[in-house]
Amino acid sequence: MxxxxxxxxxxxxxxxxxxxxxxxxxxxxxxxxxxxxxxxxxxxxxxxxxxxxxxxxxxxxxxxxxxxxxxxxxxxxxxxxxxxxxxxxxxxxxxxxxxxxxxxxxxxxxxxxxxxxxxxxxxxxxxxxxxxxxxxxxxxxxxxxxxxxxxxxxxxxxxxxxxxxxxxxxxxxxxxxxxxxxxxxxxxxxxxxxxxxxxxxxxxxxxxxxxxxxxxxxxxxxxxxxxxxxxxxxxxxxxxxxxxxRPRTPFVADFLGAANFLPGRVEQQTGAHTMVRLDRSGGLLKTRRHELATGVPVKIAVQPGRLRVCAPDDGFCTGTVENATYVGSVVRAGVRVDGGDAPLLRLEVPAGRAPVTGERVGISADPDDVNLFPSEQDG
Ligand SMILES: Nc1ncnc2c1ncn2[C@@H]1O[C@H](COP(=O)(O)OP(=O)(O)OP(=O)(O)O)[C@@H](O)[C@H]1O
Ligand SMILES: [Mg+2]
Known part of the structure; x- marks a missing residue:
């Protein structure tokens, strides 16, 4: 005792x-x-x-x-x-x-x-x-x-x-x-x-x-x-x-972090990183290394607070800001991604650096903040 x-x-x-x-x-x-x-x-x-x-x-x-x-x-x-x-x-x-x-x-x-x-x-x-x-x-x-x-x-x-x-x-x-x-x-x-x-x-x-x-x-x-x-x-x-x-399943990523999910395929493994080609926008996204074979269909998961706004040419996708809302120290917004059936990414950024509704932006993320799951993994 x-x-x-x-x-x-x-x-x-x-x-x-x-x-x-x-x-x-x-x-x-x-x-x-x-x-x-x-x-x-x-x-x-x-x-x-x-x-x-x-x-x-x-x-x-x-x-x-x-x-x-x-x-x-x-x-x-x-x-x-x-x-x-x-x-x-x-x-x-x-x-x-x-x-x-x-x-x-x-x-x-x-x-x-x-x-x-x-x-x-x-x-x-x-x-x-x-x-x-x-x-x-x-x-x-x-x-x-x-x-x-x-x-x-x-x-x-x-x-x-x-x-x-x-x-x-x-x-x-x-x-x-x-x-x-x-x-x-x-x-x-x-x-x-x-x-x-x-x-x-x-x-x-x-x-x-x-x-x-x-x-x-x-x-x-x-x-x-x-x-x-x-x-x-x-x-x-x-x-x-x-x-x-480090959520181990899409369910956990969503339940705790309200993650954004985007479908894609593993394009290449490069030492410490995995490169993913996104389905709709065609953009290339770098994540920390996940042991998945080239060509495997995947979904990426990134939390709203871990997405970054950048110049349209610098991100893994581009889109248009919707509903930018000031909620204290952060701004919440949606970004309607270009291409395909235009998914909406949820974004949470510091108020000082927030884009405004209607703005054209690029979206990027630190490779370490991107989780990757095989498409067939449920949740
Ligand atoms: N005495 C019982 N007889 C039949 N089914 C039961 C009984 N007790 C629990 N269950 C079922 O077992 C499952 C788990 O119930 P449990 O009470 O453990 O859930 P919980 O996670 O505590 O939910 P909550 O957040 O609503 O309290 C539920 O589907 C419930 O309907
Ligand atoms: Mg209970």
Missing amino acids: AEFGGAGPSVEVAGAKTATSTGKPLSVVALRKTYGDAVAVDEASMEIAAGEFVTFLGASGSGKTTTLMMIAGFCDPDSGTITVGGRDVTRLAPQKRNLGFVFQQYLLFPHMTVGENVAFPLQLRGVPKDEIRRRVGETLEMAGLSGFAGRRPRELSGGQQQRVALCRALVYRPPVILMDEPLGALDKKLRDQLQVEIKAIQQELGLTVIYVTHDQEEALVLSDRIAVMRNGRIEQFDTPRELFE
Whole structure:
């Protein structure tokens, strides 16, 4: 438990050993869950390191909650293994897994005060009264709730209630805390504020967190690594930066970066670079090297913020600017590319260097910012 800093001794849960520094906090191998013919989660595997903040990100129905519920023990997998701290917990009851939970609905006990709610997990574990008082006080203070111990949940705002729920999960210092859209019921401003607080507490205590959201921005703000889920599968599990800059599938490029896609063919491999001939405009585009055979049909993917505006003769394509819109420090615009059925590229450029609607421009990109996928790769 060395990695869980903070004051006070760690608490042993009856019948369950806490994570040791030798075991990975959490690993999941080939988890699968079906409901009738429908596959909710398919071969999900991941290893999560101590102190990591990991997020499951995906559209509604992609299997985020089901995966989390299997880890928590509220849902039985058809197959696969879950280990916590090196111990196989796949068939253990939830309370024996030594995990903390925070759900979208706060699920506080309405008849208990804030202090009693937070004390509850410790009472359940037979922690001595003095120790409980001290730990509850510390935890409430950390969450900025010191003055609220005597209030009942209904006397608190939504954000305060969610903080109490967080305290209740934190108070017995579980090695891993699971959170399913814990900020989903709150307005944007409060969400932003609590995101910062959750991240600060996680870092201060070195907590290992698995968090579920369908909000890309929230995932990017909070996470060390993000598992992008799609149709029950983990499409890619990587750092936010890797997901942005090195998406492994067109789906990930689109889901996180809202990428522009253009079809073409590999024309030539030149050492560090791959040259692509674009189908419609006929322009030649240089990307970092991708191991694909000459002549293979491909689609390029570039994020709107990574496209550059240049002189018409200098780019890989030319076009006409549409709908240039000032949105703070950047301008968003479309560029109707010349040739063929004229695709529209989405562009986001610094306001100082932005073109105006109707302007004729060239479009270029740094070879390192261009991702390339075989045409038949779906997504
Ligand atoms: N108890 C159940 N019985 C039948 N199908 C289920 C059950 N629970 C989940 N599913 C199905 O499994 C799939 C994954 O659901 P899950 O709740 O994990 O999605 P999610 O990614 O959490 O979505 P959301 O963002 O909407 O919460 C969905 O197609 C869902 O309809
Ligand atoms: Mg869900």
